[in-house]
Amino acid sequence: MSDADALAATTQAPSQRIQLSEIALIGVYEISKILTAPTRLETTLANVLNLLSSFLQMRHGTIVLLADDGAPEVAVGAGWSEDSLSQTPQRYPERAIGQIVATDVPLVVHNVADHDLFDASDVAALASDGVKVSFMGVPIRAGDRVVGTLTVDRIWDGESVFRFDSDVRFLVMIANLIGQTVKLHRVVARDRDRLIEESHRLQKEITKLQPAPASGVRASGIIGESPAIRSVLDKIAIVARSNATMLLRGESGTGKELFARALHEMSPRAPKAFVKVNCAALAESVLESELFGHEKGAFTGAVATRKGRFELADGGTLFLDEIGEISASFQAKLLRVLQSGEFERVGGTKTLKADVRLIAATNKNLEEAVRNGEFRADLYYRISVVPLLLPPLRERSSDIPLLAARFLEQFNEENGRQLAFSKQAMQVLKSCYFPGNVRELENCVQRTATFAAEESIVAADFACGQDQCLSATLWKGKASADPWPKAVGGLGPFSAPPPVEAYREPPQLARPVAAPSNAESVEAAPGTQWPESFDRGDDSERARLLEAMEKSGWVQAKAARMLGLTPRQIGYALRKHAIEIKKF
Template identity: 35%
Template sequence: MALCLLSKGMYPHLHGLKLSALLAICQAIDQALNLESALDGVLCILSEKLSMQRATVTLHDPETGQLSINASYGLTHEEKQRGVYRLDEGVTGRIFRTKEPYYVPDITKEPLFLDKTGSRKIRRGLISFLGVPILLHGESIGVLNVDRLFEDEVAFEEDIDFLKIVATLIGQFISLNEKIMEREAVLKRENTSLKYQIAKNNKGPYIVGQSSAMVEVQRQIEKVSPTRATVLLLGESGVGKTLIARIIHELSDRKGHPFIKINCASIPENLLESELFGYEKGAFTGATGSRSGRFEEADCGTIFLDEIGEFPMILQAKLLRVLQEKELERLGSNRTRTIDVRILAATNRDLGELVERNEFRLDLYYRLNIFPILVPPLRERKEDITGLLNHFLQKMSEDYGRQMFFTPAALDALIKYDWPGNVREMQNLIERLVIMSDSEYITLEFLKSYLAPGQSPVQNGISHDAQKNSDEPPHCTSLKEVERNEVVAALERSGWIQYKAADTLGLSARQMGYRVKRYGLESMIAEGRARLRRMKDGE
């Protein structure tokens, strides 16, 4: 639908040329697919139909608090980039602050006229300047400026009236564009969430864990995946940073394009540059041909730089350029290549501390740290342990064709275990147990020798009597049933008081509450307490 409808009688003070230009502007806005193309079309019409040259639309940037040229006609890229103003600077700043038009009859005699773009330095003859505010709901959002290159019989007041109409149309279109972008962002988030659920249901990459910490990680993943933002994954070794990087790629628009993984710690420093950026024939001894680097291979896709804290200082400036400019040169070449790559990075080190020790560039750290995601260690989310054990047992059962179960004592030991190697350690442990066990039940005694030194389940608080009483193969057939029976037994031993039962199992009160709710034990607890009260009253 057109943004405006014009007839010959609507603006009697506009002569035919300006009315024709206004009709063309409405059509350009109506047919534009995005804000940039609409503004370019409007400014082109002002220049070609009305000789209003070097037209610019300067908008307020809430992030920087400054005014910067968003669209222009008749300016070079460099001139446009120089058009940045404080809110109290120059003619543009005055128009924005006062919300009033401003006319400069001769730019050479106006001290407020700064010509920051530098586009008028080589011009000759009289140049006058007009500017009007772009208003939305009575507030300034930008400024529309043009040059008048000649004097004619048309008064500048008429030009100002005309430009105010154009600025109103631009303001309406900007408002509409913002609403469309907001709606598009909502749809993207909904689509990302849906794709994540589809991937989970179809055995694609997904996070196993329902703890509040991992639910928050999943929320952040769904928010950032549809964007182009660089993501920095933080957390201990083995928490699943590579899996999360893969999920972000799969949920982005880059799915279907390459996902390239690089471990910065595993490649020698003297080879890392050629590995990432490529090289030309003769760049070094043994370079008998040219080869593209991993950044070029990841073009249109995603590159995941694991262990970024180990990235050599000597190459960090080159990496920063790729991040900022999307440009690189192969080793031994002067040719600049442009790439379109999204960068995800991960580290288990404190990059801020490395910056303080001058082992990591501060500007690179800021550029990588645009969207950090902290993945908590497994010992801080013990409520996820049972689900992960079940997940890996099922996976290994499919891989090795064996159905395996934990005895209650073994399950208790694994819940209390600190998992220094996190999820990676758990996966490797389960695979070894499935391979080595001769029985379908994994007992605590069998489990002991496979845990990390210093992490004996006995040291973690399980008594020998408890081991003896609960290390028999259970009659139940699933890990979930084993855990439920253990929770019920602990509650019964503790007089149906949850926090006491939690202490005996080495769980927090919150973790215990989660299990009570998960297994629907609320009514059983109420009945147990009531039974104990009746027994006490009977005494």
């Protein structure tokens, strides 16, 4: 530059500074409005570049934002739109931008064709028509970090150094505004991601803590809405979240397998297999092969290697029914598997492992079996981590109509009939004791439906109305000690059974009573009033008592009603006459 040119530039500088400062102020104001608009970040940056083109006479403008690892994350040019996302990304001179980021200072290049930061492809993209192109770039900072660059290029017409300096200062101001906007967007994005993640975590926790409703177990075939059933299902829903071993207790016919399957379906193991084994139905040698598998040639008939039920249930649930019937020697083998999860196939030496959730079931009084040395105490504690007593049908009589209707529906589907219960027939079912529980109810419904002459089942169709009740025949001359004391809360220690009076219509199965050595020593409780029709003084009383017990199938409550006595009075009378209750 000559001395004359320098003097001219110095003379014109004050007026140019005033004009450029006004332009810069207007530009900062307009761009600040764009940056505060509630739009997508890429759209905001593209709008900034579009506005800059009117202030700086630029040909191209690019904003590049960096990720946390320093790699380019966003590249936006003037005219960017969401429709251009699928197109080729905005091209930018990587080496020039890399220097701006590394040095954290602006870069000004008068002619990109003469600078070593621009390769042939960059020159071809920026100066494709052979004109001289100048380049300006400034860093975008967020705090003390460089988070991107703002670059522009334009045709170089030999403008003065002063023009470059003023434009760079203007770009630095804009870059600072962009840096604050980018920082705010990233803070908001991080908070949004954190809140979404926290919301998902809390939702999972709520799902874990909230027991599944009882109605969600219908797939397992459990029918009933009584408080007793809802209580059992609520406990199962809680236990299903863990891998704790569960022991299902209850009388025969209460549906232990159905509840075991419900526990499996409500647990995280539901996608895996549910495998069941009836321990009482298999001999010890066969049971060992069934559970642990066997190798080829392990015994006669073992023509191939076979996986056992533990292997088949890997990752799922194994249900061992009638576990109280296994022998003492097999109890030791089962205990080892439950403690270590390891076993060997019959005839094999390789130790195998299986991840199995065990559910056991029994209608046997295991506590008494442990006291008598028939069942190992250590195995009892292993399988009875969570004991659950299933309610007998007499304690959920409100479910009888639902169960009976379902059994009749199945009968109609299988036999092509359209039978229905009359109100009187349903009353007969609801008043029955059903010592065989749900299994006996199903038998009763199917037998009655088979012999029903009309489309509506009436009270006279039932076998009990014809003195052919299977329960009465089964229990006639037999009685059983009720093996199922009530459990406190269904999960606690066992206590004594409730008195007969606690049942609604109680044919309580009487316990065996040893005959006293001196019958005369048995007296009624003080204040006991005997009906006049029951003579206490001669042998006819004993004969009538025996006759009533035989007719009632040795059910004390029925015999008491026949003789006009209370269950307590007939109990005293049986002991007074040294009548031993016959065992079932």
